[in-house]
Amino acid sequence: MSASELEQSSIRYTYRDRIFHLDKVSAGLWTVYDEGRADLGKLVRVAPEGEEHEPVFGIIFPGQVETALEGSDWRGLVAALINTSIDPTPSWGGGQGAA
Numbered sequence: 001m002s003a004s005e006l007e008q009s010s011i012r013y014t015y016r017d018r019i020f021h022l023d024k025v026s027a028g029l030w031t032v033y034d035e036g037r038a039d040l041g042k043l044v045r046v047a048p049e050g051e052e053h054e055p056v057f058g059i060i061f062p063g064q065v066e067t068a069l070e071g072s073d074w075r076g077l078v079a080a081l082i083n084t085s086i087d088p089t090p091s092w093g094g095g096q097g098a099a
Contacts, residue, residue: 003055003074006030006043013075022045022078034079040085075086092096 004013011022012040013032020040021033028045042060050056050072057074059081069077 006074013078015079016086018077020082032078034082034085036087041081042075042083 006022006024009024009041010071011030013020013022019035021035021037022030022043023033024030025042030043032040032043034040039062039063044058044060045055046058046067047056052072054072055074056070056072057077058070059082060066061068061084069080071077
């Protein structure tokens, strides 16, 4: 999928053997849903062109107002959003040392 595919009103996105959806809310803003239509967060176009002459995107987690991650690989950003919703606790323990 290329960035131009994001211009469709709705995109099916297969990841980790599951179907997710990106629904275009407005120009440069999409909501990411799981198959049950739970809102997993937003994908937003931050800039029309970055250093690599590609659009720059960011993800916004539910309840947040600022982008958590940004980059030109929108698929990777959506995967990060999905991964966080599926397993909100990082496997590395979130920097918490042993007590």
